[in-house]
Structure formats: structure tokens, C-alpha cells
Amino acid sequence: MVSSPPPNEDGAKPAYGATTEWLRNEGAACDVVLSSRVRLARNLAAHRFVPQSDRTQRQQVVSLSQQAISEIGSCVWIDIHRTNDLEKQLFVERQLMSRQHARGKLAGGIGGPDEPRGLAVSLPDERVAIMVNEEDHLRIQCMRSGLALSEALAAADTLDDELEARLEFAFSPRFGYLTACPTNVGTGARFSVMLHLPGLKLLGDIDKVKRAAEDMSLAVRGFYGEGSKAIGDFYQVSNQTTLGKTEQVLLQELERDIIPRVMDYERHARRTLFEKRKSTTQDRIMRSVGLAKYVQLISTEEAMEHLSMIRLGAAIGMLNGSSMQAVNKLFLLVQPGHLQHRAGHALTQHERRVERAAVLREYLRDVG
């Protein structure tokens, strides 16, 4: 099937509302694990990699990929080089693509905003997102709510087969799937799990997790991936190596070995906070609730900090059930791109702070 029109043309705009797969808050272990993601890096055989391609070559890769993706169906195609900044920011905030893809710039200053590149997204669930011409020709992403890496891998694997039936991928017996950056060769598979760890943060035990993860050569990053801060106490744990282990082994190291340990640490921390430091914890949570209900001006980072406390309160049963839903929506709605999307036009930083406070007050009216 040919994909439906891109959301940046004509009036058929997808809603891009307050929910997306990774914020559904469903699935296994969702009190601690927000989402599971698998990303496969693939390149077309007999085509130069993105960093060494000129415009014409990049356009060729875009056309071939767009054709293959449209034959498979289920995804909407977006020409990122023709998309305005606001919309690009929206895609980044919804974790459908990287900041790097929004900018179009690669390591070493290669490329620019006008370089031909695309994004294919499955709507309305947003479970699949394929970046075309980011650092590699294809970055196939499958996302699931909660702890569900196996499910995400199965989906990515099937999609990879469907694409490979139509496109020949660069592959060598020794190095496996060939990628622009040698750190991604082999399986080309990056598994990551997004964790909410406010308990460990409050107890000052986050470094324990970081050390445990790093001992197993797993990377710990913030909310928006590489180099980003752990805003709102969200941490992303993922595999560093991609060569020499099968996809299944890489997955198991994360899902069976490290994540259950971290979940135990976090749940234990939450119990400690609730049982041994109850009044202090209650005070922190209720201060955040109070602030969110009456605040008039607020930055993204501060909003995320308080939302994290409110989510903790909901998770340990200190706050009513509707709080969790409201908070999960707000993690997206307080982001700059989403505020401007809601307003329908660009906002200054000050205007965003005003709007953000208004959104918090509106959504958290009934929380307590």
C-alpha cells in the first residue's frame, strides 16, 4: 500500500496527542520500566554510507527506502528535510527520531538541515519508526510499553526481513551488518530500556546502578539518549557492544541479568522511603503536587523533576490512581515542541513557561 500523505502537507495532520507507545504505562514492570526499544542499523549494499555520500546518492537511498517501506505498508512517510523545525522537535520529543536526525548533521560536521532524509512512522501506535539517512541508511526502531524487549525484537526482526526482501543490505561474514560507525557492526542491534528511578535518586544510590551497568559494559544515559541528562529521574540502559554475541544473548544480558536487579534496587528504595522516611517522602511528593497545582511559570527541567515525584507518589499508592495517567501524559505535554504544537504556533521561552504551568495546573487539578 502507498502510505498516507505526510503530516507536513495538506490538512491531514495526525493528532500527536498526549499518548504514545512508551508512555502507555502498560506491560510488565511498568512501575519502574517505562519502555523497551530495539534499534537495528542497516545499510544498502553497493551504496556509499551516508557520511561519504553526495546529495544525489542520498536522494537515491531515500527513494529506494521509501519505495520498500511503502510496499510493506503500515507506515507514514515524512520527508524530514522538508519538515519545519517545530514538527521535527515534536518527533524528537516523541522519541521517533534522534536530535541528530533533526539537525541532519553527523559527526565531524558532515551534512546539514537540507540533506535528503526521511522518517517512517506507524500510526497511530508509533510502535515503529524508521530513520532513513541518519548515520546509517536505515535505523529500524521498534518500541513497546513496559519490559518487553523480546516482543520488540520480534517485531524489528520481521520488519528487517520484509525490508531485506526488497533491499540488499551490506553484510560481511566477518563483521556482520556493516555500519558507518564501527562501534555498531555485527548485529547492528541496540537494545534499550527506559527506567524511572526516583527512589534510588532520593536515597542517593543511583551510582550503584551506574556501576553495576558499566561493569557489564552497558551504557546508562538520560531521557533523550546519547549525552542527555537524566531529566525527571529517567535512565536509559542499553548494550554497548554489538559484535560477537547473538541478538538473543545481547537481549538476555539486559532483560534477564541487569534489569531485574535494578528493579529490585528501585522497589526496595521505594519501600524504604515509604516505611522508614515516610514523612520526609510524603512531604517531597506533596510539595510537588502543591507546586504543580498553583505554579504560574516553570521550566521543562523543573516540571520534569516535580512530575517524577508525583509519579513516585502514584506508584507507591500515596496519590490516587488518576495521577499516574495524568503524569504520563504530562511528560510529553510539558516538552517545548508539544507546548508549541498545542498552541499552534511558536512560543518564546517565557511564553512556554506560562503555557507549561497552565498545562500542569489543568491536568493535575484532581490529583491528591
Add this chain to the structure above:
Amino acid sequence: MLCECGKNEATVRETVIINGKSIEKNLCEQCAQDLGLAPTTHHPALHELVKQFVHEPGVTEAQPLKAEEIACSTCSLTYTRFKQTGLLGCGLCYKSFEEQVGPLIERAHEGATHHVGKIPRSALERSRHGGPDRLEILLGTTEERLRRMGELRRQLDEAVEAEQFERAATLRDELHRLDQLKPGQVLPDEFSSTHGEE
């Protein structure tokens, strides 16, 4: 200056708002973390890791050839350029710079030198009709395949030793799968693509 706890040197200065008044606090790392005020540490992007490897003396200098002057014959990327960006130019760069990039890859992937895991399914299916040569392009020489299976066996032994039975089972399946992929042999049905388009 000592932290409020009186135990450690204060290294974090933070302004906190208490009852509407802003108060400047001088805290130690531990107390700052207790209050959720400690700055988070960043991790180097993967490119940075590659760059660190490339720029480490001994990695490039140990090469007998003047690696900087080498260029890929297919995409004309020079090794100098690769050192700047950490990115290769085409699939054949892996051959052109094998001598230089091989050790980097080994270090970036904890000593791994060969791929194990997924092999493109449609390509595998197509090579069934193309004879042993086509299959060798995907699977490598007999020597390479034996090496890969040896690596899997080593991982399997490790998993059994550590009583990681689930992992051991996964590895055993993979070994079995690879064992069936011998050039010149008809592939078992499980390898045929279920999405045949031809």
C-alpha cells in the same frame, strides 16, 4: 568548608527554596545526592570512544604502513578523514582499512572479532540457487565459519559454567543453526524466507 553533615568537605553549592526563602547550601557529594541536587554525569558518545581508540598512541603508530595515506578504492575515503569523524564511507572500507579498523573493532566490542547472530534471510535464500560461491560471500570461508562456531562453543561453556541455562540454550540453538549452514548443502526449510517475493 565542611558540609552541613559535618563529615565531609562541601563540594556542591546549591540554592534551594525552603518555605519561600532561597537558602544557599554548601553540601558534600553524598548529601547533595540525598537532596537530589547532584549533577548527573554524562557519558561519551560512541563516536568519542572510537576517536579515543584512534588517537591513542600505539594504535596507529604501531601500524607498519603509513596508515594516513591509505584510501578506500571504492569510496575514496582516506584513513585521515576516518580518524577525524570515526565514520567509514562504504561497506568496502571494512576491507580497505581492515588492518587498521580490525583492532579498533576488537577493542570497542570487548575482544570480539567475528559476527555471530542474524544473517540476512532473503540473501541466504537467494544464495541457495547461486551455489557454494554465493553462500561463501555471506558465510565466509570454511575457516571463518569454524572460527565463529568455536567462539560460540566458548560462550556456551562459559554459560554452562556460570549456570546461565537460558543463555546456554540460546547459544546451543545458534550453534545448531550455523552447523547446518555448510556451503554446497541444501539449506533446511527454516532458513527459507517466509516473505518470498520472487
